[in-house]
Amino acid sequence: MARRSYKTELGCIACEDLSLLGAGKEGWLVDNPNILCAIDTHSVALANRSTILVLGWSDSDGSRLKIRPELSPIEAEYVSAIEWLVFDEIRVIVAGTSCGYMLIYSLRGDLIHKQMVYPGRVIKLRIHGTKKDLIQDTLSGELCVVTPGAIARFDGSDIQNMLLKWFEETHAHFWGLKPKRQGSEDFGNSHEKLPYQLWNVSKYGNCADAAITGIMPPPLIEVQSSQRYYCAVAIGDDAVISAFRLSEDKSRSLVGTILSKVVPATFSTISSLSKMIWRSEQTSPKKPDQKPQSFARAAPLTCLKDHPRKGEKLTLSPSGTLAAITDSLGRILLLDTKALVVVRLWKGYRDASCLFMEMLVNKDIASSSSKYYEPSKSDYCLCLAIHAPRKGIIEIWQMRTGPRLRTIPCAKGSKMLQPSHPFGASMSSSPYVPLEVFLLNGDSGQISVLNRTLDT
Template sequence: MGPSSDSISSPLKQRIQGFFFPAMARRPYTTVLGCITCEELDDFGSGKEGWLVDNPNLICALDSHFLALANRSIILILGWAGSDGYKVKIRPSDLSPIKAEYISALEWLVFDEFKVLLVGTSCGYLLIYSSNGDLILKQMIHPGRILKIRVHGSKRDSSHESSFEEVSIAMPGVIARIEASDIQNTLQKWFEESKARFRDPKSDSRDMEDSGNSFEKLAYQVWNVSKYGSCADAAIIGVMPPPLMELQSSERYFCAVTVGKDAVISAFRLSEDKSRSLVGAILSKVVPATFSTIASFSKMIWQSEPKTSKKPDPKGQDFARASPLTCLKDHPRKGEKLTLSPSGTLAAVTDSLGRILLLDTQALVVVRLWKGYRDANCLFMEMLINRDTASSSSNSIEYEPAKNDYCLCLAIHAPRKGIVEIWQMRTGGRLRTIRCATGSKLLQPSSRFGSSIATPYIPLEVLLLNGDSGQISVLNRIL
């Protein structure tokens, strides 16, 4: 008789099982892509167990090649993929010590020609930095803490006449929107001026003096969405049709979804105009003309005041019109985090009692529910499910999967369970369960703007950062 199974060593047993039963060999669910371990991480508490997830002030933003981390008053940019140990440390020098201002939000903004880092502060300022750490723009959005900066947009293709690309900023009870094209024009101007200063160093001082007067601020819209209480997170999900009996115009309407402690989910219709009523439209035309006439008449009598060189103080921008659509109240549950799908048609909402709601943002109804996921984090991703069908339908040996070959899924990180689950949308089952370390965090590269249909399709990926080991792994998208 041969040796018993107990007498065979474990490594030898695994080789025997893998040889005789190849179908039973375990398939890896993640692939290690890089490591971020370095001395610069000591400022963020690296070396302590759970440093990445236990610090509420530690914020992460991932790009396809760079990882940005912020801890109140310091930002570190690390190259983790093909950047040869690239490191940049940023310390914003104009954070207000009187108001104890700190960094509260972080996100990458990537165009085809350049990429920048968007930084939000607790006093409502938006800062834009280059990947080299140069401050490009500082602008007040609204007094208050910036909770989240989102980069969202639909890819340009033949089915859409125009692309929908924007940056939205969520604050307690307030949401703001900036057109991506406006940011792109501002960045293009800044980079051109930087190249000119590099070619002509003598003009550096003159350009720096003129930049404060000539450099334009970003145009944006801001809305008050606090009708159902202060929100913990908010997002603009897309363009929606105007309401009935509304004065017709070329202005667009947007739909915003908020989550908070008073209403788990609420939705608003956002107008680009300050007022779209008939009376408001008349007043917007009559009042400025009347005031201009009165002012001109008074100048003729009292003469004009002498001009002063002092710049006027920047005024806060008025709120545009926000109309409530619906809300879901389920006390004592409180909405905590909101995650949008790439098209914006689905949103995953986590609450304070371990529930995850899948919201259809077009119909504004909850279509799915998960329970038992306290402190969960959710990210949408795409899994390759039609690999065999796609390969057989193509005569090319190296077939590049198209968008239709992928299915939309939701990756749920349950830190208390130490697992990541992948569920197929909208009604599919659980496709995979992945074990992960305690100090891990789910991350996703930011969307790239400006790409056209001619470029190869890049599926939505989800990466797992292990803070204790420093390894970054990608969740494999092949079933």
């Protein structure tokens, strides 16, 4: 009897350039916390503190790209987060730094945009696409930048308009239709700053991760208005889980007022005193530092404290209605983000990581020999893939309360990855593209995808 294969090999990214990230030592991909990974349909972006490397594994896209961001040596700035951003045919790389900057690069290595979001280390870049209009079938999305004390939300349409403008002007410069600017970096920095919303989510201490789960109804005691409210979930050391209602109201909260008034005044006073002491005769041409944007209102909803348990990693389902949270005691909590209730718990999974995926569980469809039928969304069910590195396996559990569907052996030094949701994809597009989970073996460089059917 032939041995069942639970994954399909796609290609290999092994090359000499990986030595820049420390490849060649066993476990380099998972043992070094400074190694960051993000995957697209045919490429992988890897980064350490100062270098971003893009490698393709297929024959059609076997390109390589090396990006070295200009980071501040004075502040020991480094790359702390990366992610792919996809708008139809536009594919760019977003990077966050330890000083709170967001950098957007083209696949030629050009700096498209640079913007200060919030002072502090960017710990996560979250990209989420949502259905905006059920009648016109249009899509919107968001890019969330998470820092230990705050979460910022960029609207996908604002980013898309900026990228379209940049690519149009760059194409025009290539054909000599307009005078060429001084350089790609100057061009990227010349763009106006993207508008965004900023909320303080550190009421229960600094967070290890956070996410905006979706739109929620306004509080009953407030006057109904046209503004939207979002629900945010944060995890951290002091509170395993905390939830907030985020308002679009840009009126300054107490913390926002302190940051926007007291902090700049304090820096101004310190700067004046330093000038008096040192009597500097030289005028610096450097532009003044950007002031942090004031916070919008964030009202706490609930909080779970269970010392010494700490929240470590957070993963959202595609709709945002479920969140898988790993903690420091080896447990995995499945949170209903609408009711803010834990609906499932797994134990004995230390150092685990989770990703949601979709499995084809309709046996009639899976066993059909017809090559003309394409499975629809209703033929798939939502599952949770749990990678337990200490056990050397990946388990797939059916949501919400379903059984364990399979157990897949996993080589040591491997990491689960998942492409970010593409913006602008039609919800009615055929065939339906399910949510997939990829596996990167750092020691061999092999890329594989977990199979979506149960009979293979």
